[in-house]
Amino acid sequence: MDAHDEPPPPTEPPVEPAPEVHHGIVARFRNYFLTGLVVAGPIAITFYLTWWFVTWVDGLVRPFVPIAYRPETYLPFGLPGSGLIVAVIALTLLGFFAANLIGRTLVDLGESILGRIPAVRAIYRGLKQVFETLFSGNGSSFRRVGLVEFPSPGMWSIVLISQSPSAEVARSLPGTEEHISVFLPCAPNPTTGFFFYVPKSKIFEVDMSTEDAATLIMSCGVVQPGSDQQKKVAALAGMANAARVANSAALQPVAEKVE
Template structure:
């Protein structure tokens, strides 16, 4: 009877080891495979957009007998960098201004161009604070908290209409789980927003993993002192009582 139990335990142990080894291998291989696949797909997508417009004299594949992946992506990066360099001098700014005047005269095109330009200027602005902070708001009801990315302070008409009580409003982006490609733009009072110390990258990881990948948290000295003060207030130490005379 003991021998049978030992053999059954060995089988269970062997099955558990195989399962653990498989899960460990999956954790190692899956992220690497997905990353390589997405990178390779993006390179081919960029090549398919650039190579058809590339003259044969500048195309390395015209001289080689094999395809060179990444040529289109490299040329696109160089071209965008060159346009940015030219756009920072006087002649380049004049050309860009003239092109913008032409686009602004087209009824449908000007709306798309202005909206797209405003989005890129806001997101790629070097000194901007867009999506550099992560916070929590009570959503969808009081007592439950949702992770949000802080966009910017409310401006324009929204600020004029919502800041009537004297409290500033903040624009936040509430992304769904596990694919944060769409979500809700919400305006909340600054006092209702709880800012976190985690970076936006850590917030995205927490969001995509549905809370499974939690970033490491090291409380600051101020937080530790505040927690100690709260503990001292909640549990005050009573002074020892002096024994009375009998």
């Protein structure tokens, strides 16, 4: 038989790229998992914190409610939130009675008694001023956000702008420039931080709400102001869809060759 008549050598069948298929499946699973985590995580944490607050208030108020007026006395189960409702009604009635003459007299009497106790006087006066500042309708404390060059030149920190110092403190501050008190929250716990006085010219006010500033600090810069959570969810869903399309495109040529 002539050498030219010899049949061509058999070709080896293409090897299926198993590692790429495995990688595509893992990428799809990871993107789907992250998408579900972004959607369910904030909802679950919000419900958990709300449930914790409601049960905590119920535990504080329930001992002061007579057994005859508790919902579990007449129901086979407890009614979550009943203590919170009682607390809201009680605080509203307390504010109503404190607004009239008799209530104001009783409040002044109680404050005068607390003012005679040395250890309690400073704590009560400080807490009263804080609550009056935070919950007053016309208060302006901690409603503005600014930037201060701290802790070293070239490094900037977010601060919450408070009130101007008192006359006694202002006279003791060096220089003639007006100062203002600021609070610098620490990350990731914004309830702790530093309080100091800064010259007014050294503060650069930022167009940002205090809620956005707290979110930025708690997330350590991961969540930037103005970022839309729905856009992040859509981006993760788009990544998962792209991974699925890429995986299908990688498998299609292999299927044609096998046929």
